[in-house]
Amino acid sequence: MNFYQLVYWINILFEIYRYMIIIYILMSWIPNVRASSIGELLGKFVEPYLTPFRRIIPPIGGMLDVSPIVALIALIFVQQGLITVLRFLFF
Template structure:
């Protein structure tokens, strides 16, 4: 069971990195640091959007509109970390056998 827990934790960590990359790219585009007409930037943005938007859209529908501030990635990261900790709490890890 530890292998599945490790795999889940690894996937969660990778997805958190994707969320961070998506947020950073959106800031860079908003402040005109990168040009979205560049094919590489456009392709990276499209991939990040397609990976993150299905998970962020329901959270955005629940959160109130705060103007230009989007808190949905923070909420999703906290939710993913909570689920990960919850699994660690309820799924037993390696059981140690004590010999008397």
């Protein structure tokens, strides 16, 4: 596998995970959707990543949780950092 194929698959995996987080966040706006089987499955994948951000960043006004936004931004930085490290390893 060459560098460009590896970067392609890394980008695909990170994009899928970002969409999973966004869908999980949107599910919180609809009553009882997180309790469904899909909501529980997404929660198993997304909550371990979101939990540390929720511990650090409290909800604004007790209601507005901005930690998923920070988590998504951090995920983008991790993705770009991983690609940069791989670029140094391959070239």
